Amino acid sequence: MDIKQNINQFLLEYFPNMDELKAHLITEEELLVINEIVSYVEERLSGMKYILGLSLDFLILGQQLAKKQGTYNKFQDKLTFEVVFSDFQLVTKRGNREANTLTLLYGNENYGIRKIEEKVLEFFHTNNFTQYPSAYVYNTGQWQKFQDQLLNCFKLSDAGKLQACLKLFELGVSNFTASNFWVRAEPRVRIFDELLKKEKFARIARNENGGLMLQALVFGYLSADRPHLSFVADKVRTGSSRQKRFGDIDAYFGPDLELSAEVKDIDLDMDNIKNQCQTFLILSQQSEICGIIFCETITSEARDYVENYGCIAISCSELLRVIKVWDWRKQDNAFNSFFHFICHIEQNADAANRVLDFVRDLDNSHSVLAYEQSG
Numbered sequence: 001m002d003i004k005q006n007i008n009q010f011l012l013e014y015f016p017n018m019d020e021l022k023a024h025l026i027t028e029e030e031l032l033v034i035n036e037i038v039s040y041v042e043e044r045l046s047g048m049k050y051i052l053g054l055s056l057d058f059l060i061l062g063q064q065l066a067k068k069q070g071t072y073n074k075f076q077d078k079l080t081f082e083v084v085f086s087d088f089q090l091v092t093k094r095g096n097r098e099a100n101t102l103t104l105l106y107g108n109e110n111y112g113i114r115k116i117e118e119k120v121l122e123f124f125h126t127n128n129f130t131q132y133p134s135a136y137v138y139n140t141g142q143w144q145k146f147q148d149q150l151l152n153c154f155k156l157s158d159a160g161k162l163q164a165c166l167k168l169f170e171l172g173v174s175n176f177t178a179s180n181f182w183v184r185a186e187p188r189v190r191i192f193d194e195l196l197k198k199e200k201f202a203r204i205a206r207n208e209n210g211g212l213m214l215q216a217l218v219f220g221y222l223s224a225d226r227p228h229l230s231f232v233a234d235k236v237r238t239g240s241s242r243q244k245r246f247g248d249i250d251a252y253f254g255p256d257l258e259l260s261a262e263v264k265d266i267d268l269d270m271d272n273i274k275n276q277c278q279t280f281l282i283l284s285q286q287s288e289i290c291g292i293i294f295c296e297t298i299t300s301e302a303r304d305y306v307e308n309y310g311c312i313a314i315s316c317s318e319l320l321r322v323i324k325v326w327d328w329r330k331q332d333n334a335f336n337s338f339f340h341f342i343c344h345i346e347q348n349a350d351a352a353n354r355v356l357d358f359v360r361d362l363d364n365s366h367s368v369l370a371y372e373q374s375g
Helices: 003-012 018-022 028-044 050-066 081-087 114-126 136-140 143-155 158-175 191-196 212-225 273-287 300-307 316-324 328-346 349-362
Strands: 103-106 109-112 230-233 249-253 256-268 290-298 312-315
Touching: 003 018, 003 114, 003 158, 018 158, 028 050, 028 143, 028 158, 050 103, 050 109, 050 114, 050 136, 050 143, 050 158, 081 143, 109 114, 114 136, 143 158, 191 212, 191 316, 191 328, 191 349, 212 230, 212 249, 212 256, 212 290, 212 316, 212 328, 256 273, 273 290, 273 300, 290 300, 290 316, 300 312, 312 316, 328 349
Parallel strands: 256 290, 290 312
Antiparallel strands: 103 109, 230 249, 249 256
């Protein structure tokens, strides 16, 4: 729906017979008043943007009252304030306070410009014309300065008020710059998210050590999540104790070991948690470091067991939930660190080519495809 359609949709609430009114013949005398209303706004708009909304408020208020008092359906060139305020009582007080906005009483009902102005504000801001002033309380409180404009708006017939509204909306749209956000024609693919989905990217393949892909994914995640730390890791199935590492991936700030990660590409439960993680848990507790176990899944009992040692466990589904709130650049940093692990720590050409094939299927413009892996 374009802006003209949006304007028509907005005015339809107040001019339900819009098509009929658009076809109505307007006299030259009434056209002069319409042009005077529009020129009045145009001359002041650059330094007083709220005059546009106030004029729309006056026109729409006049249209609401015309449905109650039939003489206001027609053009009244000789209309005076005395007549207006005899037909509609001006509300000057709200309880013990002075009323600073324009409200007219007809019968037992109040008709005012405050709610109209709120809707006009909402229209412009919804359509990204955020230069339209948002201080509607102040704007409507200025109405008494523009009583000649108010009277001209009330003089118009239904067709004249509609035409004046259309011209004022057109004036606003042509003078306010739409605050459009830059968006890509095609959304960028979040490759790291897809790699974490086991059903999308197999964790085990020919010529790859078991656990390689999850360990590389964890390395990518930690590198992007904690860029202030330095990471030490080695090929999978290389004993951490022989390499003077604490866990599969250790993270340092200077000489201080800040956290260590143990990666288990299995489902952890009470039947295997001790055999798989006991040494890591004891070392983490004794060294008072942040120990994290990454795994495919973990039962609640096994999670409690891990936490009793002051460590935490993160399953793949939990990790994916965390990644999903990352911006694209951060997840791409994680992907590049993941690929660094494959290429330069694990040094597995088959695994690297498998990753490149996966990326190519998802996003054949990704920068990583500039690299070719030789055997």
